[in-house]
Amino acid sequence: MANDATDRFFVLTGGPGSGKTTLLAALAAAGHTVSPEAGRAIIRNQQAIGGPALPSADPALYAELMLAHDLAAHRRHLNGDGLVFFDRGIPDIAGYLDLVGLARPAHLERAIACCRYNRRVFICPPWPEIFTQDAERRQTLEEAERTHAAMVRIYDETGYDLIEVPRLPTAERAAFILASSA
Numbered sequence: 217m218a219n220d221a222t223d224r225f226f227v228l229t230g231g232p233g234s235g236k237t238t239l240l241a242a243l244a245a246a247g248h249t250v251s252p253e254a255g256r257a258i259i260r261n262q263q264a265i266g267g268p269a270l271p272s273a274d275p276a277l278y279a280e281l282m283l284a285h286d287l288a289a290h291r292r293h294l295n296g297d298g299l300v301f302f303d304r305g306i307p308d309i310a311g312y313l314d315l316v317g318l319a320r321p322a323h324l325e326r327a328i329a330c331c332r333y334n335r336r337v338f339i340c341p342p343w344p345e346i347f348t349q350d351a352e353r354r355q356t357l358e359e360a361e362r363t364h365a366a367m368v369r370i371y372d373e374t375g376y377d378l379i380e381v382p383r384l385p386t387a388e389r390a391a392f393i394l395a396s397s398a
Contacts, residue, residue, distance in 0.1 A: 250303065258278060282308075
C-alpha cells in the first residue's frame with residue numbers, strides 16, 4: 217500500500233517507443249519533477265566503458281544496475297513535495313526479467329513490496345506510427361508489444377491499477393496524466 221509520501225509517486229510504463237520519454241519531457245518542461253529511466257543511461261555508460269551490464273551481454277547484471285538506480289531514485293524523492301513522475305518503476309525490472317526468461321531474485325520481490333508508488337500507474341500502449349529504433353533501443357515493434365504485455369501483467373500482479381494513456385498529441389497526453397493524477 218502506498219503511504220502519504222509515495223502516493224504522489226506516479227509511474228509511466230509501457231513498451232519502448234510508445235512515447236513515454238517524450239511525454240515525461242513535456243511534464244518536466246511544465247515544471248513537474250520527473251525521474252528518468254535507468255535503462256538508457258546504463259546502456260550508454262556500459263557501452264562507453266566496454267562494460268558487461270548490457271541487455272545483450274548480461275541481462276541479470278543489467279537488471280541489478282536498474283534496481284540500484286530505481287531504489288536510489290525512489291529514496292531521493294521521499295522527502296520532497298509535489299508529484300513525481302517516474303519513467304518506469306521497480307516492477308518494470310520484474311517484467312524485464314520475465315521477458316528474458318530469468319528468475320526474479322527475492323530481493324527484487326522485497327523491493328517491489330516495500331518501495332511502492334501511487335496505485336494508479338499510467339501505461340503507454342504500443343504505437344506503431346511513432347515507434348523507432350536507435351543505438352540504445354534495439355527492440356523490434358513485436359518486442360515492444362511483448363514488453364507492454366509484460367508490464368500489464370506485472371503491475372496487475374503487484375496490486376496496481378493501470379490507466380492507459382491515449383494516443384494523442386503530447387500536450388494532450390500530459391494534460392490527461394495531470395488530470396488523472398489529481
